[in-house]
Amino acid sequence: GAVVSQHPSRVICKSGTSVKIECRSLDFQATTMFWYRQFPKKSLMLMATSNEGSKATYEQGVEKDKFLINHASLTLSTLTVTSAHPEDSSFYICSARVSYGTDTQYFGPGTRLTVL
Amino acid sequence: GENVEQHPSTLSVQEGDSAVIKCTYSDSASNYFPWYKQELGKGPQLIIDIRSNVGEKKDQRIAVTLNKTAKHFSLHITETQPEDSAVYFCAARQTGANNLFFGTGTRLTVIP
Numbered sequence: 001g002a003v004v005s006q007h008p009s010r011v012i013c014k015s016g017t018s019v020k021i022e023c024r025s026l027d028f029q030a031t032t033m034f035w036y037r038q039f040p041k042k043s044l045m046l047m048a049t050s051n052e053g054s055k056a057t058y059e060q061g062v063e064k065d066k067f068l069i070n071h072a073s074l075t076l077s078t079l080t081v082t083s084a085h086p087e088d089s090s091f092y093i094c095s096a097r098v099s100y101g102t103d104t105q106y107f108g109p110g111t112r113l114t115v116l
Numbered sequence: 117g118e119n120v121e122q123h124p125s126t127l128s129v130q131e132g133d134s135a136v137i138k139c140t141y142s143d144s145a146s147n148y149f150p151w152y153k154q155e156l157g158k159g160p161q162l163i164i165d166i167r168s169n170v171g172e173k174k175d176q177r178i179a180v181t182l183n184k185t186a187k188h189f190s191l192h193i194t195e196t197q198p199e200d201s202a203v204y205f206c207a208a209r210q211t212g213a214n215n216l217f218f219g220t221g222t223r224l225t226v227i228p
Contacts, residue, residue, distance in 0.1 A: 004159075006159070032214060034214075034216075041221075042220075042221075043205065043218045043219065043220050043221050044160070044205070044218050046215065046216075049214045049215075057214075093159045093160070097214075103148040103150075103165070103167070103209060103211060104150075104162070104165065105150070105162070105216055106162060107152070107159040107160045107161070107162075108159050109158055109159045110157070110158060110159040112157070
């Protein structure tokens with residue numbers, strides 16, 4: 001089956017630093033990748049959608065200058081949390097859609113970010 | 117936009133019993149309905165999905181039913197096992213659209 005990986009799985013950083021999270025589709029090309037944020041015991045909140053080679057589309061209320069998304073290739077997307085603060089601590093999950101014309105969307109294992 | 121409601125929020129069943137989780141959606145244009153299982157500290161795992169041209173789909177102990185007229189779909193797990201314990205999310209999307217709208221999740225506990 002389709003596999004999406006994320007790295008790192010956990011990261012702890014100091015307030016004010018930037019953190020980069022990588023998302024890769026391992027055995028398929030993903031024309032569209034998504035980034036979600038999940039708070040404890042809550043559902044997934046879509047942050048942004050990105051298509052390879054294009055600028056990401058951010059959901060309302062998500063700061064694009066704080067959450068930088070780069071979809072450099074059909075198998076790699078990165079999320080950079082810039083100048084992280086404790087309120088950015090969360091579980092970040094990426095997802096990839098197999099290709100145009102299909103609906104199937106697979107999720108990565110998530111990255112637990114803790115900002116001290 | 118689409119609004120997906122999911123019930124119950126928590127569900128406890130005895131091992132071997134069946135579990136049913138129900139979702140309703142509001143947008144009649146939605147025609148793709150996946151179900152995800154999320155274990156603690158992990159990402160959601162696609163377990164089954166159904167498209168609107170199908171009323172029911174089954175995969176071993178898991179089945180999903182869809183009633184387009186009533187705009188609701190359900191997940192059925194038979195012969196539950198302790199490893200089925202997790203949070204289950206339903207979702208809905210229009211084919212071709214990007215946004216996948218999630219329900220609020222159901223925490224299933226299977227009691228050995």
